[in-house]
Amino acid sequence: MRRVSRLPLSAKVNDYLRRKQNRANMKKAVGTLTPTKEWDSARQTKKMESVLLTLQRMMGTHERCMYCHDSHGADIEHFWPKSPYPEKMFSWPNLLLCCTECGRFKGERFPLKNDHPLLIDPTVDEPWDDLDFDPITGNITPKFDLVSDSWSEKGVATVEVLQLDRREALSAGYLKTFRRLSSLLTRCLNVDTGVDTADLPATLREADDHGLLGWCLHGDGCNVPPFSDFRAHYPGEWTACVATLRSA
Ligand SMILES: [Zn+2]
Incomplete structure (x- = not known):
């Protein structure tokens, strides 16, 4: 995993995301929001295709998944999952690029501690602050912090949810x-x-x-x-x- 710099979206796409989020928030307030339906319908648009292209551009020529860096980043991923957290469904900082396998492992699993995510967000966190690599097995493991004499909680959660060690x-x-x-x-x-x-x-x-x-x-x-x-x-x-x- 590596830290990824987030690129800006065009003003038009930003505006589109803002409108879609407002609409989703209003529907949620009156109890008529179905997050998957709302997302699937927006996902077909050219504006959302532009979001995907921007995420792929953030990953360079190989367009790899932001979590595993191994497979092709095939689709837009919600860091905070869209069904339990629809208020972040169209928020640009919440959108990542993900492969099918990482997406399947993560699903709606999103451990929190004091309302903060325990998963590493590669566009915000420096992944190697919480992860370690085993050059013998090739596995990614949680980092052990000698000062606190404990495993990194973010490392443990990220490895476990994405199954990076298996x-x-x-x-x-x-x-x-x-x-x-x-x-x-x-x-x-x-x-x-x-x-x-x-x-x-x-x-x-x-x-x-x-x-x-x-x-x-x-x-x-x-x-x-x-x-x-x-x-x-x-x-x-x-x-x-x-x-x-x-x-x-
Ligand atoms: Zn992946």
Whole structure:
């Protein structure tokens, strides 16, 4: 998973969403709202197609699912599910891009704590603050916080709801990406004459099919070879690379 920057919608599409939300709120107030029906009818419009295209553009050329980064982001997902929370049904910050499988696992499951979501919103949260990666199994797991001596609650809920630690095809994809990123850094370490790091951030970003760079560079991955070796041998280049990718 990786943090995703939200792009703006056009004024026309924003206005359309606002009108649809007002209409849904009014229907809810008088008890005539059927969220699925309201959504399905709006979903057929060109304005909603433009919403989908914007979400896909936010994920780059591969248009991957914002939760798993593995499968194609096929449809618009409601972070706060639309049936229990119709007041957010047409709210742009609530709309994400999701694959069929993640959508099926999540369904209407949406754990809260003190009214705040326990699921990671990739357009708001830095996922690797709450998640960890196991480079042996390829599974994504909750992060353990040494200071509080406990597992991240957001990490636990997100892994559990999306089943990020028990999807074989996902683990295989994550491992493949991790090996690709590792071999790029190993190649840099094996150059005797010093590394040319000018292109390294872009090369790593290009190779990061599954949003693992966040873990490799500022999660626990920076303590795992070859990332730890690169950090020890080329501290200046490492810092520059992390800074470039963080601001990208
Ligand atoms: Zn997915």
